[in-house]
Amino acid sequence: MRFLCYRSLDRYEYTEKERKVRLERLKEEFEVLEYHGFSSYMLIVADIVKFARENSIRVGPGRGSVGGSFVGYLLGIHIADPFKYGLIFARFHNKEKTSFPDIDMDFAPSGRNQIIEYIKQKYGEEFVARVGNINTLTPKPFAKAIARIFMYGGDRKEAVAIGAKLADAIPNPTYSGIRTVTAALEKAPLFAEYAEKTYPELKQFASLGGQSVAWATHAAGFVIGKRSLSGLVPLRRDKEGNIAIEYEKERAEENGLVKIDFLGLETLDIISKTRELIKINGKIPPPEPFDYN
Numbered sequence: 001m002r003f004l005c006y007r008s009l010d011r012y013e014y015t016e017k018e019r020k021v022r023l024e025r026l027k028e029e030f031e032v033l034e035y036h037g038f039s040s041y042m043l044i045v046a047d048i049v050k051f052a053r054e055n056s057i058r059v060g061p062g063r064g065s066v067g068g069s070f071v072g073y074l075l076g077i078h079i080a081d082p083f084k085y086g087l088i089f090a091r092f093h094n095k096e097k098t099s100f101p102d103i104d105m106d107f108a109p110s111g112r113n114q115i116i117e118y119i120k121q122k123y124g125e126e127f128v129a130r131v132g133n134i135n136t137l138t139p140k141p142f143a144k145a146i147a148r149i150f151m152y153g154g155d156r157k158e159a160v161a162i163g164a165k166l167a168d169a170i171p172n173p174t175y176s177g178i179r180t181v182t183a184a185l186e187k188a189p190l191f192a193e194y195a196e197k198t199y200p201e202l203k204q205f206a207s208l209g210g211q212s213v214a215w216a217t218h219a220a221g222f223v224i225g226k227r228s229l230s231g232l233v234p235l236r237r238d239k240e241g242n243i244a245i246e247y248e249k250e251r252a253e254e255n256g257l258v259k260i261d262f263l264g265l266e267t268l269d270i271i272s273k274t275r276e277l278i279k280i281n282g283k284i285p286p287p288e289p290f291d292y293n
Helices: 002-009 016-036 039-054 064-068 070-074 109-123 139-149 156-168 181-187 189-198 249-254 266-277
Strands: 104-107 128-136 212-224 235-237 243-245 259-264
Touching: 002 016, 002 070, 016 039, 016 070, 039 104, 039 109, 039 259, 104 109, 109 128, 109 212, 109 259, 109 266, 128 249, 139 156, 139 181, 181 189, 212 243, 212 249, 249 259
Parallel strands: 104 259, 128 243
Antiparallel strands: 128 212, 212 259, 235 243
């Protein structure tokens, strides 16, 4: 990690003062990353991004707190120069922070499977798996489930319609803060009215809210182990035949596994296709001016 960062730093023309400031920043970041044992994590992420770019798979410019990492910038994980934009490293990680780092990577969906195959080939299929996800009974699914189980309206079709109506009576949790069935009964007047006057089971079985109801596979999360995952965590095949761990992100981290997100961002495919359609003197426009290598 140090070697790649110093080599990348040498490609830029800095004044003596600017270089000194950047070397000091690198020293601080190295100390934190090595203290927590995250050097290999940074290298793996950088390697995956490098593979994508070398194979013409469009990659996002980087998102989230990793933009404050000068190490991340020099490794090509993101393209936001922390010094240019005044971004701080401590938001990404610091010595006091106990949680694992979380770098979300955006890839063009058309090349995402190629990246997944690459990490399996490079690190070994027994070392790579998808992250599990446990679906819980949040207010809206709870309302739909109760309507379906008690066959509101007399038949399944009507029960589904009534379930949708009950769910619509609960405001979006992002804006309302309503994340439990109890909160919905207290803070969503129309839903509370339905429970009180028409559908008493909503109130009667409110304690089921928050219960785990199904095991699923995380849409984007992967883990890469230091050794065969079968000796570290329970595994299973999901409905598509992929190997996945039976732990969600938090329990994976408790077992020393860091989740890496490979997000398929359709916008990136649209950008690539648009660039192909826009011909300048019969040629595709040049790539963005950044040396990722």
